[in-house]
Amino acid sequence: MPTSSSNAIIRVVLVEDDVDFQQMLRHMIDVAPDMQLLTVASTRAQGLQMLDVLEIDVLLVDLGLPDGSGIDVIRAAHLKQPDCGVMVCTVFGDEMHVMQSLEAGATGYLLKDSAAHSMVDEIRSLHLGGSPISPLIARQVLMRFRQQQPVVPAPLPPEATRPLLSAREHEVLELITKGFTADEIAELISVSRHTVLTFVRRIYRKLQVNSKAEAIYEARQQGLLGD
Numbered sequence: 001m002p003t004s005s006s007n008a009i010i011r012v013v014l015v016e017d018d019v020d021f022q023q024m025l026r027h028m029i030d031v032a033p034d035m036q037l038l039t040v041a042s043t044r045a046q047g048l049q050m051l052d053v054l055e056i057d058v059l060l061v062d063l064g065l066p067d068g069s070g071i072d073v074i075r076a077a078h079l080k081q082p083d084c085g086v087m088v089c090t091v092f093g094d095e096m097h098v099m100q101s102l103e104a105g106a107t108g109y110l111l112k113d114s115a116a117h118s119m120v121d122e123i124r125s126l127h128l129g130g131s132p133i134s135p136l137i138a139r140q141v142l143m144r145f146r147q148q149q150p151v152v153p154a155p156l157p158p159e160a161t162r163p164l165l166s167a168r169e170h171e172v173l174e175l176i177t178k179g180f181t182a183d184e185i186a187e188l189i190s191v192s193r194h195t196v197l198t199f200v201r202r203i204y205r206k207l208q209v210n211s212k213a214e215a216i217y218e219a220r221q222q223g224l225l226g227d
Helices: 019-030 044-053 070-080 095-104 112-127 135-147 167-177 182-189 193-207 212-221
Strands: 010-015 035-041 058-061 085-090 108-111
Touching (some): 010 019, 035 044, 167 182, 167 193, 182 193
């Protein structure tokens, strides 16, 4: 049974075998008043085990682990703890690793050489529903996304083939499009921020996207948003 913790504290787990990176993150989180590093797993097997015994808000995962790929941990986290935000922290910046991580369920992707000084802020951003991505990675994703779009806009799909969003999910999607944050949406519709993030993840899953920008684009393409 997962453990519980105060909603005011962001519960972080790190899956990483680099001792220097472990120590850097420990130090940064130790001085952050709003987060706690629950544990550090140095292998794929340990990371998978943590998903069964801890309730996690933000999971930081390296891809190159001694006993396998961190992508397996990302995929398991997406299934076992769908409300947990997953961020890759790695040296791998190639398209294959990036796309496999995003498809597995990661919502953030940071290269280690650019992540150290801003890591605490990026954790907060991810927890609030953001998608922190290193500029180099964002460029790759954008270029791939553009390449996949047809030259001539595709016609809107028939109503029956559109993803079925609940009334609440549609309301949250409209508010996301208008630029409201998770906290602001929670106040507007009188639910908890945790509930808003759950709606957001359901919307992503139904639209088959991994970020707010993609969700808004896809929703407009499918006629799910008003003018």
